[in-house]
Amino acid sequence: MSTVAHDSTAVLGRHLQRIRHSPGVVILTQTMPITMLLFFGYVFGSALATPGEEYRAFLVPGLLAATAAGGIMTGMFQSAQDAQRGVMDRFRTMPMSRIAVPLGQTAADVLTTAIGIVPLVLVGIAVGWRIEGGVPGALGAFGLLLLFRLATTWVGAYLGLLIRNEEIAGQLGSVTFVLPLLSNAYIPTEGLPGWLRVVSEWNPISAVAAAVRELCGNVSPSADAAWPLANPVAGALLWSVVILAVFVPLTVRKYTTSGT
Incomplete structure (x- = not known):
């Protein structure tokens, strides 16, 4: 266990240095939600039945959930880049734990996300979002977001090792922006057509967004929704663990078998 911790910490430090010197992907995934908050909150919000400020209060937790789901893109790109450039091959020749390399990568991503969502929270508060659930609820929501980010980053790391090409990973990464559109991150699911509502309500991002809204005291769970939305905190935890x-x-x- 100490070997895993030592090796993972070393890989974590490498990735933090890497992010510091090449922050492009991280900046994109962290600033995009702020841009979307200002655009959706003021442009779409004025066209919806709910008042603008009320919609922005609904939207901010959804954007936080979408940011957590962005781990797929960053994990995939970084993993594919290391695989294509032979970094993974060099790591495999070293006497280190096999889980340490992806664990260090995903831990670095979660750490930068923990810092990166602070500006989104501050902008959300500035446009009218409020945390009504108190400190325990806010901490619970924050922890849940980081757990989901950790889970999605592992998905991305696997896909990156599968693809082994940073250009393809970058192109596929842009497709992940569609996933929040098929959830309740931006709009409630109640008005969606039958089949699309089912897809949206069983989308893990929907459970995370609904859980953040509940923990922050913004919106109560919907009793007539699918189980993950009727029990959003349990649903988000279950999705993350699965x-x-x-x-x-x-x-x-x-990681162990690639390149062989």
Whole structure:
């Protein structure tokens, strides 16, 4: 265990240095939600039935959930870049734990996300969003967002090792912006057509967004929605655990065998 911790910390430090010198992808994923908050909140908000400030209060937790889901893009790009440039091959020749490399990468991503969502929260407060659930609710929402970010980053790390090409990973990464559109991040699911509502309500991003709204005291769960939205905190936790249970071993196995 001490070897895993030592090796993972070393990889974590490498990725933090890497992000500091090449922050492009991280800046994109962290600033895009702020841009979307200002655009959706003032342009779309004025066209919806709900008042603008009320919609922005609904929107901010959704954008926080979308930011957490952005781990797919950053994890995929960084993993594919290291695989294409031979970094993963060099790591495999070293006497270090196999889980340490993807674990260090994902931990670095979660750490930068924890810092990066602060500006979005501040802008959200400036446009009218309020945390009504108190400090315990806010801390619970923050922890849930980071747990989901960790889960999605493992998904991205696996896909990057599968692709092994940073250009393709960058192109596919842009597709991940569609995932929040198929959720309740930006609009409620009640008015969606039957099949689309089912897809949206079972989208993990919807559960995370609804959980953040509940923990922050913004919106109560909907009793007539699918189970993840009727029980959003439990649904978000379950989705995160299931994703980690599937993709952690897949990623470690792929890292161990890729290139052989």
